[in-house]
Amino acid sequence: MKRAASFLALFAFLGLLSAGPAAGRAPHPLFADAEAIRLTIRGPIGAIRRNAERSTDVYDASLTLEGAGPETHPIRLSARGVSRRERAMCAFPPLRVEFAGEPPETSLFHGQRRLKLVTHCRSADSFQQFVLLEYAAYNLLNLLSPASLRARIAIIDYWELGADAPLASRIGFFIEDIDDAARRNGLAEVDTGAIDAVQLSPHDAARFAVFQYLIGNLDWSMRGGPPGEFCCHNAKLLGVTANARSGLLPIPYDFDHSGFVDAPYATPPPQVPVTSVRTRRYRGYCIHNAEARAAAAEAYAAHDRLLAVLDGIPRLDDRVRTRAAAYLAASLERIETAEEVESNLLRTCLR
Numbered sequence: 477m478k479r480a481a482s483f484l485a486l487f488a489f490l491g492l493l494s495a496g497p498a499a500g501r502a503p504h505p506l507f508a509d510a511e512a513i514r515l516t517i518r519g520p521i522g523a524i525r526r527n528a529e530r531s532t533d534v535y536d537a538s539l540t541l542e543g544a545g546p547e548t549h550p551i552r553l554s555a556r557g558v559s560r561r562e563r564a565m566c567a568f569p570p571l572r573v574e575f576a577g578e579p580p581e582t583s584l585f586h587g588q589r590r591l592k593l594v595t596h597c598r599s600a601d602s603f604q605q606f607v608l609l610e611y612a613a614y615n616l617l618n619l620l621s622p623a624s625l626r627a628r629i630a631i632i633d634y635w636e637l638g639a640d641a642p643l644a645s646r647i648g649f650f651i652e653d654i655d656d657a658a659r660r661n662g663l664a665e666v667d668t669g670a671i672d673a674v675q676l677s678p679h680d681a682a683r684f685a686v687f688q689y690l691i692g693n694l695d696w697s698m699r700g701g702p703p704g705e706f707c708c709h710n711a712k713l714l715g716v717t718a719n720a721r722s723g724l725l726p727i728p729y730d731f732d733h734s735g736f737v738d739a740p741y742a743t744p745p746p747q748v749p750v751t752s753v754r755t756r757r758y759r760g761y762c763i764h765n766a767e768a769r770a771a772a773a774e775a776y777a778a779h780d781r782l783l784a785v786l787d788g789i790p791r792l793d794d795r796v797r798t799r800a801a802a803y804l805a806a807s808l809e810r811i812e813t814a815e816e817v818e819s820n821l822l823r824t825c826l827r
Contacts, residue, residue: 529561539551549577551573568598573593623680629649671700678764687728689807691731735754776811
């Protein structure tokens with residue numbers, strides 16, 4: 477494999493390092509460690525599953541952190557998301573966990589109010605692997621930037637109220653709340669409608685687009701969301717203040733439709749002219765091409781560390797790990813030189 481990175485792009489990247497946001501405070505305890513946690517969630521799981529497609533009603537439930545010194549918290553539990561709430565896609569919906577009270581300072585969940593929980597979607601063992609690959613995608617972006625959402629893996633026993641055995645025992649993961657990611661980076665969440673590309677931080681928008689290219693993800697927009705909703709699609713915006721309207725940092729989430737994860741239900745968005753989610757297509761903005769060259773050099777310089785992320789994902793089958801590593805390695809090969817960045821990425825930039 478060639479290792480000749482572009483010196484011009486690397487030089488440009490080094491000049492941009494000081495332009496990005498500095499990491500601020502440490503993450504809350506839940507996201508300060510990567511070790512898997514063991515949980516029990518008790519509640520009307522059956523009702524949530526049955527009604528998920530048409531309802532995000534909130535139900536009283538409880539969450540117990542198992543292990544030495546177990547702790548139990550009253551929570552409000554609901555289905556969340558859009559496509560994964562559809563029964564044709566997922567028999568078990570993603571969940572939102574809202575703590576009924578403030579967890580004490582001694583709790584692993586101290587500082588948490590509302591959390592997204594990515595669940596297993598379907599009971600087949602293969603779907604556990606898709607969860608782990610999506611979790612890995614968050615870890616890949618964490619390696620490239622502190623301005624990204626952290627994730628914490630969990631092994632969860634789901635209990636129906638009054639049952640004498642768990643309904644399911646599956647792997648899932650929590651996603652850091654966007655407000656907490658903003659706090660870590662000394663920034664604020666920005667709620668706004670559709671924006672123009674010139675309102676984005678060029679360096680952060682380019683890194684966003686390059687990362688999405690590496691994992692083969694097309695299911696996003698860093699400029700707009702569904703009609704009537706805040707920006708953006710599978711992304712949030714951060715700024716120096718909540719009222720900022722320039723220099724905005726797009727923060728991506730939801731990577732299950734990427735070629736890297738390759739979930740069986742994933743399809744490319746209709747507006748992108750590809751037939752498979754395994755097909756990579758760069759969708760960054762042409763006005764950020766200089767920054768994209770630097771972001772590509774940054775990512776390629778982290779080549780070995782990015783591939784090593786997969787070695788640290790627990791319970792990932794060797795076959796799945798090998799296939800995902802091959803996909804990521806092939807992506808990195810496509811940004812190895814300045815010439816390859818031009819031909820593989822920038823030729824499809826958006827104007």
